[in-house]
Amino acid sequence: NGRIIETHHVAPAGEHGDSGANGKALADGFFEVNFKPRNARYIRLVALSEINGQGWASIAELEVVGHKGLNLSREKWRAIYVDSQETKSRYSTAPEGVFDDDPSTWWHTKWIGGITPYPHEIQIDLGSEQRIQGLRYLPAVINNDNGMIRDYALYASNDPTKWCKPVAQVVLVSRIRI
Numbered sequence: 001n002g003r004i005i006e007t008h009h010v011a012p013a014g015e016h017g018d019s020g021a022n023g024k025a026l027a028d029g030f031f032e033v034n035f036k037p038r039n040a041r042y043i044r045l046v047a048l049s050e051i052n053g054q055g056w057a058s059i060a061e062l063e064v065v066g067h068k069g070l071n072l073s074r075e076k077w078r079a080i081y082v083d084s085q086e087t088k089s090r091y092s093t094a095p096e097g098v099f100d101d102d103p104s105t106w107w108h109t110k111w112i113g114g115i116t117p118y119p120h121e122i123q124i125d126l127g128s129e130q131r132i133q134g135l136r137y138l139p140a141v142i143n144n145d146n147g148m149i150r151d152y153a154l155y156a157s158n159d160p161t162k163w164c165k166p167v168a169q170v171v172l173v174s175r176i177r178i
Helices: 093-097
Strands: 032-048 060-065 078-081 120-138 150-156 168-169
Touching: 032 060, 060 093, 078 093, 093 120, 093 168
Parallel strands: none
Antiparallel strands: 032 120, 032 150, 060 120, 078 120, 150 168
16 A cells, blocks of 8 residues: 555564563464453453554454453443444444444444544443453555554452553564554
């Protein structure tokens, strides 16, 4: 698409250390973060910046890692809050796109008629209290890696009105896709 690599941050492997709180690229396009196991019914992913320094955020799919590293069923999940959503696009950008098993649908924050400033967040009800230990994030496949989350904070709780310290934070994605 004509972009010059020197104008974008492309992190060498290990630049941000080996902390489980930093996203690790998986072979299937997902990025994974791990944290100390805990029980929670609700998760809150707060995007603090975008890989290209733009003001929007997008997510194609989210998976929550449970016991023995297996993904939790998303059958009873529901989005309970997003700070921003694009509603005037021809694309499906609803928050439910992050757990519909269809990477061609995604949640995307507002971009038509103005950009809602950071931070951006999505809160999800997992349907019941679960033992969780990680998150897998699939960025939306959009030109220029539009909306790919760089810095983030992830919260877990049994009460969606009380969020304590993040269970994981720092860098979710540290390099653009080429």
